[in-house]
Amino acid sequence: MRVHPPSPSLQRVAFVGEPAFQPHVPVQAAWAEVRFFPVTDGQWEPALDAARAWDANATLVFRPQDLTPELAARVPGGMRIGVIPAPLFSAEEIERLARISGPDAQGFRWLTYLETPTSPELARLPLLQTLPLPVDTARCPTGPRLDVRRMLVADWASPSAEALEDLRKLGPVDVLSSHATPEQMSQALEKAGTLVYASRDLMGRFDPLPLLAMAHGLLVIADTVFAGEWNIEPEDEFLYRPDGQWARALDEVFRMPVSFRAVRIRAWQKMREAFDASACFQRVLHDAHLFADPMAHLASLTSPRPPVAAPAAVESAAAPAAPETLGAEKLTRPSRSLAAVPN
């Protein structure tokens, strides 16, 4: 998604939260300078102070329900937004959020919630929009490595021992520990071709691993689906298979790879189309300003040129002997070499 460039006054955007949220924060953005301030051992003050010292114009805080009113008042910037990335059940936390958010509160102007709020108490919060935890796709490989057969399971979302044994007969299986750091998780995802995932809940709701896997170009095979409103398309972007059919599904994937490479590519594309952290947070900030004061927002905008490229035909061929171009510049993708597998 392309978003109108922000007002020139929005130069530095801070993200504050536990280190586990780092893969969900843009490592860089074309629309502002961005920086992540990790909260370690539950100590919010140093992170908030560092963001303030950095002179953030806007701040997004993950799990704002963890902040006391005093801490919320210390969040820096002219626009402060709390990101609630997992379902909220505690009445006490909802009550705290009600006190520290809203147009007149000393804290957050807006909140985002990962799904449509299910209770009237949640719905009464100043929710700007629905926002599942996005993924910083810039940290992911530039294309699916379609020749990788290694399978990955997470120990917290693992198939039954019997199903796992069947998978091991088909190829190497790595087991991701629930104690893995974000770096270790990223390394495991980079080595794997398929994530096999078991869950009793809708995918992605409590656990970002399936989305991270798709952003890394893995084929996700799961015994559950994503929420329908996420529009992650079964069979086209992931495979929904009961536990007992996993080995058979993987066997199909290995024997008939052409049929399933498309699924991995589409999953990888979908993450950038609708779940990319840079685009998602840019639109959150855009809409936060727009809805807070439409006229002030309008006055702050610079006039952009029409978002239309000069017309040009672009031809590309992988064959080494192919001519350089037919019409204009050659379209190049850094992922070509990774994706180049014989059909």
Next chain:
Amino acid sequence: MKIGFLVGDIANISGGSNVILEYASRLQDLGHEAVLITPGPVKLTYPLWHPRLADLPRRSLAEAEGESFDFALATWWITFYDLWRVNARVYGYLNQSLESRFHAERHYKLLNRQTYSLPLLFVTEAKWLVEFIQTLQPEGRTLYVQNGLSRDHFPCVQAPPKRDGKLRVLVEGPWGVGFKGVPETFEVLELAAEQGVQFETGWLASSSGGQKPTVGGQPVQVHERIPINQVHQVYGQYDVLLKLSRVEGMFGPPLEMFSQGGTAITYTVTGTDEYMVHGQNSLMVEPYNHRQIVQFLRLLSTQPAYLAHLRTNALATAKAFTDWESSTRQVASGLEALHAEGWTNTHLRPALAAMSTMHGHWLDDVWRAERGGHSPLHPYVGPGEQVLLERYRQFKKSRPVRALQKLVGDDLKKSLRARLTRVLS
């Protein structure tokens, strides 16, 4: 150059067919021989939905088998499986979407993906498709040309029409095609009306499917089966297009709306990144964020200055956008360069024929399995047994047997069935 377009249903209005007709007719204007190759004879319905349809030479596949083409281009994915029937120097695919996403049935999805398994010449209109094709089929050749905006059918207005009164919202798309999201769009509008947003609604559809939707208790004005050269007049009556389709190629309708000085609210669907910018010329939401559409409608209905900002930039986008003449010249120069280079992939014809054969057999098997209801044919059922089973099914469906079945009570039927099973097993 002689260029054959293998088409599906060309007689009826659709965005995909419009693209084919624009290219074919304008390649003809440039002096090339463009031919529409249809599965069978086509009966045109007058008035024609596209004014150039009657001008273009049409051949059935059977007729085209005796001819030679410089380029044979599949269009709708099913036509890929007929490419082999045509003799061509270059086999290609004018690919407008990943049409696997159009289907719910797994066997169609799997068959669709096979259409990317050979290194054809892919001509496509959207960057996401270029990326998809090149990653999936790096040995193919890909020509990316944006669709043009027809200045004949969608002449840009000078300035966004000035209007007083309520916000005017236009819905576009057929009712019965799930991924077009039309019923869902009306649900969102109903929600907005319930929440007090003030607006009026129209619906532009190739087919309304007999639906007569209402929003906030008011009937929706339906514009159905409008010839393409009159569609701009409908767009011009509205401020904003609300289109919640979940699959698009290059996504033409918002651009057409822009040309008439309207803006659009859409999902962040594939194709939007060709020309749409959130907050500049349009508003977009991720599908999971659809509740925000109501807030956007409220904003546009109460903030005329912001609506004017979007409409002005939308029109500027349409004015700056390429037209069909430019797009066709780009396609023509791309094909001419390949032709001059002597590039051919005619050696793929046997592979195309083999894939078509497998496709046919597989679909036949799926068809037979589906006809078998919940007990698909077992692999050990040979051809002889299949013939017998088919005869037996036809016998059961015959009129006298069905009449007899009606006369016999359920209890007696059960008892006879049980006895027969015991005897035969």
